[in-house]
Amino acid sequence: MNVQKVMVVGAGQMGSGIAQVCAQAGYNVILHDLKDEFLQRGVNVISKNLNRQVEKSRLSEDEKKEILSRIKTTTSLEDAKEVDLVIEAAVEKMDVKISIFKQLDEMTNEHTILATNTSSLPITEIAAATKRPEKVIGMHFMNPVPVMKLVEIIRGLATNNETYKVIEDITKKLNKVPVEVNDFPGFVSNRVLMPMINEAIYTVYEGVATPEAVDEVMKLGMNHPMGPLTLADFIGLDTCLYIMEILHEGFGDDKYRPCPLLRKYVKAGWLGRKTGRGFYTYE
Ligand SMILES: CC(=O)CC(=O)SCCNC(=O)CCNC(=O)[C@H](O)C(C)(C)COP(=O)(O)OP(=O)(O)OC[C@H]1O[C@@H](n2cnc3c(N)ncnc32)[C@H](O)[C@@H]1OP(=O)(O)O
Numbered sequence: 401m402n403v404q405k406v407m408v409v410g411a412g413q414m415g416s417g418i419a420q421v422c423a424q425a426g427y428n429v430i431l432h433d434l435k436d437e438f439l440q441r442g443v444n445v446i447s448k449n450l451n452r453q454v455e456k457s458r459l460s461e462d463e464k465k466e467i468l469s470r471i472k473t474t475t476s477l478e479d480a481k482e483v484d485l486v487i488e489a490a491v492e493k494m495d496v497k498i499s500i501f502k503q504l505d506e507m508t509n510e511h512t513i514l515a516t517n518t519s520s521l522p523i524t525e526i527a528a529a530t531k532r533p534e535k536v537i538g539m540h541f542m543n544p545v546p547v548m549k550l551v552e553i554i555r556g557l558a559t560n561n562e563t564y565k566v567i568e569d570i571t572k573k574l575n576k577v578p579v580e581v582n583d584f585p586g587f588v589s590n591r592v593l594m595p596m597i598n599e600a601i602y603t604v605y606e607g608v609a610t611p612e613a614v615d616e617v618m619k620l621g622m623n624h625p626m627g628p629l630t631l632a633d634f635i636g637l638d639t640c641l642y643i644m645e646i647l648h649e650g651f652g653d654d655k656y657r658p659c660p661l662l663r664k665y666v667k668a669g670w671l672g673r674k675t676g677r678g679f680y681t682y683e
C-alpha cells in the first residue's frame with residue numbers, strides 16, 4: 401500500500417511532533433484536535449522547531465514553508481475519510497481511544513490503517529473496538545519526536561503482516577528505527593522507564609532527597625540526559641500516572657502502584673512542563 405496522506409489525531413506535544421516528522425518526510429498531513437486553539441498551539445510548536453533548523457542552516461526558508469504547507473488542520477474527525485493512515489495521539493485513556501477508533505472505523509476507507517501512539521494501553525483491546533483489527537497497530541514514538549530515534553511497533557493479536565510492513569517502512573522513511581515488541585502493558589519502553597520514574601517520586605515523597613538531588617544523582621551518576629523528575633515533568637505527570645495505573649491494573653502487581661505524590665500533583669493540575677508546574681516550575 402502506498403501511503404500519501406496521514407491524519408494525526410491530537411495536536412499535543414506528541415501529535416504535533418508526529419505531524420512535523422511526517423510532513424518533513426514528504427507526507428501530506430491533516431492534524432486534528434478538539435479545538436482550534438489546540439491546533440494553533442501545535443502548529444506554533446512545529447513552526448518554532450522548523451525555525452530552529454533554519455537558524456542552524458539545516459533547512460532553507462522555502463523548505464520550511466513547503467513543509468508547513470503540507471500540514472492542514474481540522475476539528476472534524478470526518479476528514480479522516482481522505483487519508484491512508486491515521487496516527488492517534490490523543491490523551492492516554494482507554495475510553496477516549498475506543499471512542500476515537502470506533503468513529504475512525506466508520507469514517508475511513510477500507511484500506512486505511514489505524515495506528516495508535518499509546519504509551520501503554522493494549523493494542524488488541526483498541527483494535528477490538530473496530531471491524532478491521534487486522535489494520536490496527538501500535539506506533540509508539542518517543543518524546544521529543546523530532547529528536548528521538550526509536551519507534552516501538554506493537555501488533556495486536558489480529559494485526560496482519562501487511563499492516564506491520566507498511567508501518568515499518570514509514571518509520572524508516574521518517575528516519576527512525578523500528579523495534580517490534582509484543583502487546584503487554586507498557587510494552588518495553590514504559591514497563592522499564594515508568595517504574596524508575598515512580599520510584600524517583602517515592603524518594604522525594606519519603607524525604608530521601610529533593611527533586612534536584614534525585615535528578616543530579618541520576619544525571620551525574622548514571623549518565624541519564626535528564627534526571628527522572630525533569631523527565632516526568634517533560635512527559636507530563638498525567639501521562640505518567642495513567643501509565644502507572646495501566647501497569648498496576650494490567651499486571652495486578654503492587655510493585656506498580658503509583659506514588660501518592662504523583663496522584664496529588666495530577667489532582668492539583670500540576671502536570672509538569674505543559675502546565676508550567678510539576679516537580680519544577682516553568683515560565
Ligand atoms: C512516555 C512515553 O511513552 C515514551 C517516552 O517518550 S519517554 C521519554 C523519552 N525521552 C527521553 O528520555 C528524553 C531524554 N532527554 C534527552 O534525550 C535530552 O535531554 C534532549 C534530547 C531532550 C535535549 O537534549 P540536550 O542536549 O539536553 O539539549 P539541546 O542541546 O538543547 O538539544 C539537543 C537537540 O535536540 C533538539 N531538541 C531539544 N528539545 C526539543 C524539543 N522539545 N523538540 C524538538 N527538538 C528538540 C535541539 O534543537 C537540539 O537539536 P540539534 O542537536 O539538532 O541542534
Ligand SMILES: NC(=O)C1=CN([C@@H]2O[C@H](COP(=O)(O)OP(=O)(O)OC[C@H]3O[C@@H](n4cnc5c(N)ncnc54)[C@H](OP(=O)(O)O)[C@@H]3O)[C@@H](O)[C@H]2O)C=CC1
Binds near residue numbers: 496
Ligand atoms: N508525553 C510523552 O512523553 C509521550 C506520550 N505518548 C502518548 O501520546 C498520547 C498523547 O500524549 P501527549 O501528546 O503527551 O498529550 P497532550 O496532553 O500533550 O496532548 C493530547 C492532545 O489530544 C487532545 N485530545 C484529547 N482528547 C481528544 C479527542 N477525543 N480527540 C482529539 N484530540 C483529543 C488533547 O486536547 P485537551 O487538551 O483538550 O485534552 C490534547 O491537545 C498519549 O496516548 C500518550 O500516552 C507517547 C509517547 C511519549
